Amino acid sequence: MLLVDRETMQNIDSYAINEIKIPSLCLVERAALSVMENINLDIRHSFALIVSCGNNGADGLALARNLLAISKDCDIYIIGNKNKASKDFIINYNACKNLTENIYSIETIEDMNFLRKNLDRVNTIVDGIFGTGLNRPVSGIYANIIDLINEKNIYTISIDLPSGFDANGENNYGSYVDSDLIVCMQILKKGLYEDNYFRDKTVVCDIGLPQIAIEKFVNV
Numbered sequence: 385m386l387l388v389d390r391e392t393m394q395n396i397d398s399y400a401i402n403e404i405k406i407p408s409l410c411l412v413e414r415a416a417l418s419v420m421e422n423i424n425l426d427i428r429h430s431f432a433l434i435v436s437c438g439n440n441g442a443d444g445l446a447l448a449r450n451l452l453a454i455s456k457d458c459d460i461y462i463i464g465n466k467n468k469a470s471k472d473f474i475i476n477y478n479a480c481k482n483l484t485e486n487i488y489s490i491e492t493i494e495d496m497n498f499l500r501k502n503l504d505r506v507n508t509i510v511d512g513i514f515g516t517g518l519n520r521p522v523s524g525i526y527a528n529i530i531d532l533i534n535e536k537n538i539y540t541i542s543i544d545l546p547s548g549f550d551a552n553g554e555n556n557y558g559s560y561v562d563s564d565l566i567v568c569m570q571i572l573k574k575g576l577y578e579d580n581y582f583r584d585k586t587v588v589c590d591i592g593l594p595q596i597a598i599e600k601f602v603n604v
């Protein structure tokens with residue numbers, strides 16, 4: 385089975401984007417659609433998409449856009465500084481803003497209280513807080529939100545990795561999302577494979593990263 389650590393996955397992504405010239409936005413869209421394919425849309429109608437401002441969040445917002453397109457009920461919660469957001473995040477954020485008013489920044493205790501209350505209206509949480517960009521244990525508001533997601537016991541889908549969980553399976557001493565389903569992009573991350581609990585909850589989906597980009601960094 386093909387496994388990658390964080391650094392290798394980042395090398396493959398960046399080779400595909402910078403050398404092969406696959407638009408990053410296309411990969412984000414494929415990632416979002418691969419999550420969507422793993423959602424039972426007959427029973428899941430109300431979503432809380434909780435994202436931060438990197439490309440894991442961009443995947444989350446592209447998913448929100450696609451769910452809004454089919455008139456699903458979506459609340460979008462953004463953590464972190466939008467001024468430092470990735471360009472794929474901004475593109476999807478601008479589209480989401482034109483599709484719904486239910487977009488909230490979570491910064492203060494009052495915002496947290498609102499989130500705690502408002503989460504009860506949905507039957508599905510999508511976790512797009514951190515993926516392979518996580519490089520240290522979570523703390524502060526990120527940890528508080530992850531703890532809140534876990535407290536709620538609402539069916540939770542994580543994009544690529546449970547947020548807070550280290551792709552390499554190291555340093556998992558902070559909070560991380562207790563996901564029900566993990567839709568992992570293109571190649572299984574080593575940490576998920578080594579974790580008995582998460583391995584069985586993970587599906588791996590092709591997002592169009594070319595084999596030649598993969599073979600450059602992994603022995604296949």
Ligand SMILES: NC(=O)C1=CN([C@@H]2O[C@H](COP(=O)(O)OP(=O)(O)OC[C@H]3O[C@@H](n4cnc5c(N)ncnc54)[C@H](O)[C@@H]3O)[C@@H](O)[C@H]2O)[C@H](O)CC1
Nearest residue numbers: 397411415438439440514515516517518519520521522544
């Ligand atoms: N173009 C691509 O690389 C694609 C990636 N995909 C998805 O994007 C994520 C990886 O995205 P990235 O922007 O590199 O990082 P994250 O979104 O995971 O994290 C954002 C950002 O957060 C900072 N950070 C790291 N650790 C912490 C922490 N403990 N507390 C606070 N902030 C933290 C750090 O600066 C990160 O950069 C990948 O998993 C995929 O989901 C697309 O699917 C395809 C294209």
Ligand SMILES: [K+]
Nearest residue numbers: 511514543545
């Ligand atoms: K995630």
